[in-house]
Amino acid sequence: MATLTEAPPPLTPTAAETKPPRRRGRLTPYLLLLPGLLWLFVFFALPMIYQASTSVQTGSLEEGYKVTWHFATYWNALSEYWPQFLRSLAYAASATVLCLLLGYPLAYLIAFRAGRWKNLVMILVIAPFFTSFLIRTLAWKTILADGGPVVGALNSLHVLDVTSWLGWTSGDRVLATPLAVVCGLTYNFLPFMILPLYTSLERIDGRLHEAAGDLYAKPWTTFRKVTFPLSMPGVVSGTLLTFIPASGDYVNAELLGSTDTRMIGNVIQTQFLRILDYPTAAALSFILMAGILIMVTVYIRRSGTEDLV
Amino acid sequence: MKTTDNSGDVRLSGISKTYGSFTAVHPLDLTVPQGSFFALLGASGCGKTTTLRMIAGLEEPTSGTVHLGDQDVTALPPYKRPVNTVFQSYALFPHLDIFENVAFGLRRRGIKSVKKQVEEMLELVQLGEQARKKPHQLSGGQQQRVAVARALINHPKVLLLDEPLGALDLKLRRQMQLELKRIQTEVGITFVHVTHDQEEAMTMADTVAVMNAGRVEQLGSPADLYENPQTTFVANFLGTSNLIETEVDTKSGDDIVLKAGGGKLLLPSERCAAPATAGGRVLIGVRPEKISITHADDAGTITEGRNRITGKIADASFIGVSTQYVIDTPVCDEFAVYAQNVERDGRLVPGADVVLHWNPAHTFGLDAAQDIDAGIEEEAV
Numbered sequence: 001m002a003t004l005t006e007a008p009p010p011l012t013p014t015a016a017e018t019k020p021p022r023r024r025g026r027l028t029p030y031l032l033l034l035p036g037l038l039w040l041f042v043f044f045a046l047p048m049i050y051q052a053s054t055s056v057q058t059g060s061l062e063e064g065y066k067v068t069w070h071f072a073t074y075w076n077a078l079s080e081y082w083p084q085f086l087r088s089l090a091y092a093a094s095a096t097v098l099c100l101l102l103g104y105p106l107a108y109l110i111a112f113r114a115g116r117w118k119n120l121v122m123i124l125v126i127a128p129f130f131t132s133f134l135i136r137t138l139a140w141k142t143i144l145a146d147g148g149p150v151v152g153a154l155n156s157l158h159v160l161d162v163t164s165w166l167g168w169t170s171g172d173r174v175l176a177t178p179l180a181v182v183c184g185l186t187y188n189f190l191p192f193m194i195l196p197l198y199t200s201l202e203r204i205d206g207r208l209h210e211a212a213g214d215l216y217a218k219p220w221t222t223f224r225k226v227t228f229p230l231s232m233p234g235v236v237s238g239t240l241l242t243f244i245p246a247s248g249d250y251v252n253a254e255l256l257g258s259t260d261t262r263m264i265g266n267v268i269q270t271q272f273l274r275i276l277d278y279p280t281a282a283a284l285s286f287i288l289m290a291g292i293l294i295m296v297t298v299y300i301r302r303s304g305t306e307d308l309v
Numbered sequence: 310m311k312t313t314d315n316s317g318d319v320r321l322s323g324i325s326k327t328y329g330s331f332t333a334v335h336p337l338d339l340t341v342p343q344g345s346f347f348a349l350l351g352a353s354g355c356g357k358t359t360t361l362r363m364i365a366g367l368e369e370p371t372s373g374t375v376h377l378g379d380q381d382v383t384a385l386p387p388y389k390r391p392v393n394t395v396f397q398s399y400a401l402f403p404h405l406d407i408f409e410n411v412a413f414g415l416r417r418r419g420i421k422s423v424k425k426q427v428e429e430m431l432e433l434v435q436l437g438e439q440a441r442k443k444p445h446q447l448s449g450g451q452q453q454r455v456a457v458a459r460a461l462i463n464h465p466k467v468l469l470l471d472e473p474l475g476a477l478d479l480k481l482r483r484q485m486q487l488e489l490k491r492i493q494t495e496v497g498i499t500f501v502h503v504t505h506d507q508e509e510a511m512t513m514a515d516t517v518a519v520m521n522a523g524r525v526e527q528l529g530s531p532a533d534l535y536e537n538p539q540t541t542f543v544a545n546f547l548g549t550s551n552l553i554e555t556e557v558d559t560k561s562g563d564d565i566v567l568k569a570g571g572g573k574l575l576l577p578s579e580r581c582a583a584p585a586t587a588g589g590r591v592l593i594g595v596r597p598e599k600i601s602i603t604h605a606d607d608a609g610t611i612t613e614g615r616n617r618i619t620g621k622i623a624d625a626s627f628i629g630v631s632t633q634y635v636i637d638t639p640v641c642d643e644f645a646v647y648a649q650n651v652e653r654d655g656r657l658v659p660g661a662d663v664v665l666h667w668n669p670a671h672t673f674g675l676d677a678a679q680d681i682d683a684g685i686e687e688e689a690v
Contacts, residue, residue, distance in 0.1 A: 049383075051421075100662070104380070205395050205400065207400040208399070208400050208402060208403075209327075210367050210387070210394075210400065211394070211396055211401075211402070212398070212413070213366075213386065213387040213388050213415050214366075214367070214387050214393055214394045214396075214460075215388075215393065215414035215417060215420050215459065215460075215463070215464070216366060216388045216414050216417040217388055217413075217417045218388055221417060225413075226402060229404045230403070230404055231521075270397040
C-alpha cells in the first residue's frame, strides 16, 4: 500500500531537448514584428525625418536647398496661412458633428433593430468604398449643381436664404461654398464614423437595457444613462477617424469649393506641387500634425474613455 | 398585518407565450402569495424564464393577465411596474461604480438624497467598502450581491430572480442560498426565483412549481413534491426515483396489491395518483434512501409486511456518508439504493445476491401512461 501513496515523478526531459525550442519561441514575436517594423521605418520614419529636415532648409529650386536650421519658416507659414488652418479645423469639426448626428442613429439601428437585415445594411454602408474617392466626390458636383433638383428644392423651401445669411452658401449657389465642402467631407467620412460606433454599440449587452428599464429608466433615460456612455469608445474613435483625415483633406475643397474655401490641405498641395516651396509645405504639414496631436490628446484625456476602450 | 396585505401577491391568469408556432408557456394560472419565497424549477427551455420575464414586463404575454395585488399590470412597461429583477449574470452597469449601480433605481425615480439608503443597502449585503469600485473589479459572489442590492433598494412589491446563482461555484452558491434566504426573511418581500437546480429550489423556497415543456407539472412545498410526486417527470427531476411498472391485482383494505416480476408489492391507496382498477397498470416509485439492503443469506431476518425485491448488486460506490448501490432486479435493471454507512456489511459487494425491502408507506403510485424516463436527462446538472 505504501508504494501507492507516492505519485510517480513526472517525466523530466533533458536540457538538450528543451532548450532549442524555447529559444526559438522567445524570438518568434520579434521575427513576426520585423516586416511591419521595416515597413514603418521605410515608409513612415524615413519620410518624416526627410520632411523635418526639409522644413528647416533654405534656398531655391535653381540653387538647391540646404539645411540652415531656419525655424522662421514655421512662423512665416503660420502667420500667412492661419486663416486656412482655422477654416480646416472648422470644416472638419462641422463634418465630424454632422457625421455623428447622421451616423449614430444609423449605427444604433444596425446594432439593435436591423435583425436579419444587419449584414445587408452594413454592406450598404461600406459599398461606396467600391468606387474611387474622386469619382464619389465628383458625383456630388452633379448633385449640388446650380439649378439642379437639390438646389432647386432648397431654394424653394427658402433653406438657402437661411444658409446664405449664415454665410454657408452664397446666393442661389451651393457649389463652391463652405456648405458644399462640409457636405462632401461628411459624405466621404461617414462610414469611418458608423463602423466604430456600430462595433461599440453591438458589444453592449442587451440585458443592460432591460436592467435599466427594470430599474425605472424610461427608454430615453436608458439611452442617456446607459447606452450612450457605453458607446463612448465608439464615439471617440469615430470622431477621431473622421476629424483627423477631414482636417487634412484637400480633395473636397478642391472639387466642391472655391478659392474662398481653401483648406490647409490645398495650401500644402499648392506649395508642394505648384510653387515648389518645399520648406514651407513641410513646415505646414508639421504644424498641422502637431496641432492635431495636441487636440486629440486633450480630447481623449477629457472624454475619459481610457478605461472603457 | 402580513395576512391582510396582499399588495405583493403575484397573480397570473391564463397567461401564455407563443413564438410563431412554438409555445413557450401554455396558459397558466398561478398565485404567489405576499411575502413568500416561490421557486420556478425546470430544465432549460421549460418556460420558467419566460414566465418570470412576463411578470417583469420584459416579455409581452400572448394571452392572459398579470396582477400585482389588485393592480392589473399586464399593459405596463417594465419601468412602471413595482417589481425588480436580479438578472442572470447580473447585468451590472459596467461604466458605473457599485454605489451608482445601487443608486440607479432611486435616482430614476427622482430621489435626490440617496447616500444614506445606498450605504445601508451596501451594509446589508456586506459591500460597504467596495462602494467606489467598478463591477469588473469584484468577484462573482460580490457582483451577485450588488445585483441583489440594486434591486432590493427600490423596495419592490416582488423581487424576481433569474438563475441568480448560476454563475457561481458550488461552495459560493450554497453560501449565497442561505444569504438570499436570510435577506428574504429580513425584508419580507415576495421572491420569485427561477432555477434549474432542484437542490437550490428545495433549500430556499417555501413553494416550488416544477415546470416542464411550458406547463406547471406540480406545485407544492419541497417536502411534498419530493415525497408525493404526481408525475414521472417530477419523480425523476427532483432527486432520484426507482420506478417500476406493475399490474394491479386486488385491493386489500387501505392498500393496493400489485404484481411485479412474479412478486407482490403493496401501495397505500391514498398515495396513488392514478386510478387503480384490477388488471390495470400502475407505475410505482420509491426513493433510493427509503430502501434497506440485506444480503440474501439473511433474508429471513426481514420483518413481515415490507415490500421486497430480490436482485444482484451491479455496482457499489462508496461516497463517505453513504454507499450508493445499483442493483440488477427482475423489475428494473438499474435499481438505485442509498445506504447510510452505519454498519457496513462486508458481503455487499458487486455480484452479491441481495434482498431490497422498504416500508410500503414509502411507495407512491403514478399513472402508467406516462414516459417512465421523463425528466431523467434534464436532471444531470
